Amino acid sequence: MSEWEPKIVSFLCNWCSYGAADLAGVSRMEYPSNIRVIRIPCTGRMSPKFALAALREGADGVWVSG
């Protein structure tokens, strides 16, 4: 069996980190594929419910980025 890889649910702000992710992609930068991105309209949309829901569904980590 291959090495265990964590699943990290990432909540990215459309205007900031989501843009950064886009730019990273366009620039063909390499980064780990463990993150599962959820785009939110603004970090203000974030709620503790989301973080808990992610963990309940089995996420290993949660990352919120504005």
Place this chain on the structure above:
Amino acid sequence: MNLMEHMGIESDRIHFSWISSAESTKFVKVVKEVTEKVKALGPQQHFKKNDAKVA
């Protein structure tokens, strides 16, 4: 998320960052960092709801 930590979820599972849309290098750096930290903790078992989900 002090309360998360308070009730027994490792603080390294929850991350916050601030990255501008021009900072792709910082984005890559933070992704690596977050992944490393979560990986070091191993699978998350505590909060996972284990029973079968109804579709």
Place this chain on the structure above:
Amino acid sequence: MLDYIDKIKEISERLLKDCSVEMVIGFRKGTLPMMNEPCFARTPEDVGQFVWDSNCGINLANYLTDRKERIGIVAKGCDTRNIATHIIENKISREQLVVIGVPCKGMIDKHKIATLFADEIQTVTENGEKILVTAGGKETPLNKSDVLQKNCAVCTHRNPVFYDELAAEKVEEQQDVDRYADVQEIEAMDTQEKWDYFESLLSPCIRCYACKNACPLCYCPTCFVDEAKPQWVGKGQDPTDVRTFHFLRAFHCAGRCTDCGACERACPVGINMRVFTKKLEKDCFEQFGWEAGMSLDERPPLDTYRPNDPNDFIK
């Protein structure tokens, strides 16, 4: 404390007679010992039912949400702080209220007293600092200071923060209490111990939601526990669901909780869910220098931005 009753009655009667309020909310004797219940007096005659003793732990601010009429309300220190929170959150206006402030010396812990006796408790009476409990035909005197509610024992705001009438002389505030001893105890544990501590704490929970019904802060038209699409928290007694409920409930009280102890008092199985809200209260105090409900003019910390807000947790 018993001597407050006449003064409370006198003020309430006067307010109702001169029609400055349509209703006075106070306490009357409950059907069981140590269970005083809210009483809504609409006529001067109703006022006769009012009582005041060490069993008035229910937070009456809970009954003010979205009321339209003019109301007189009997309020302890913590009640006035919750009324202030209600006013800040536009759930009632200051002009509608006549606050009858009652300096408080702490309420007694009915869970604790119940565990001290094997037999059913028939009567509980008090005389100054002594509590007299009759159980199984035997009388036992207790010191009130030994059976105070946990939050009352560490309370530093016993006097009403604001009031229109005062039912008695202000009492001395407790000075040298360690308010956060219980929180610090948990903070000292490691992650696994913390998890296990909360697991055993919450295991008796039957999800009756008495804590959220007793809480003056919980007034959302639809609570997150009732939402079905998406369903944030399952309805059963799965430990994950129970914990999600308590955790989110506490989070909704962040920066608003006055540690009035109504939740713990209401719990039928005696869970001390204050360990969740207390932690947030401590954080608010340490990080923002904030104590909920102390002023009518200041906005709560989660509502405002200040350049020196702590942000070390952001990368």
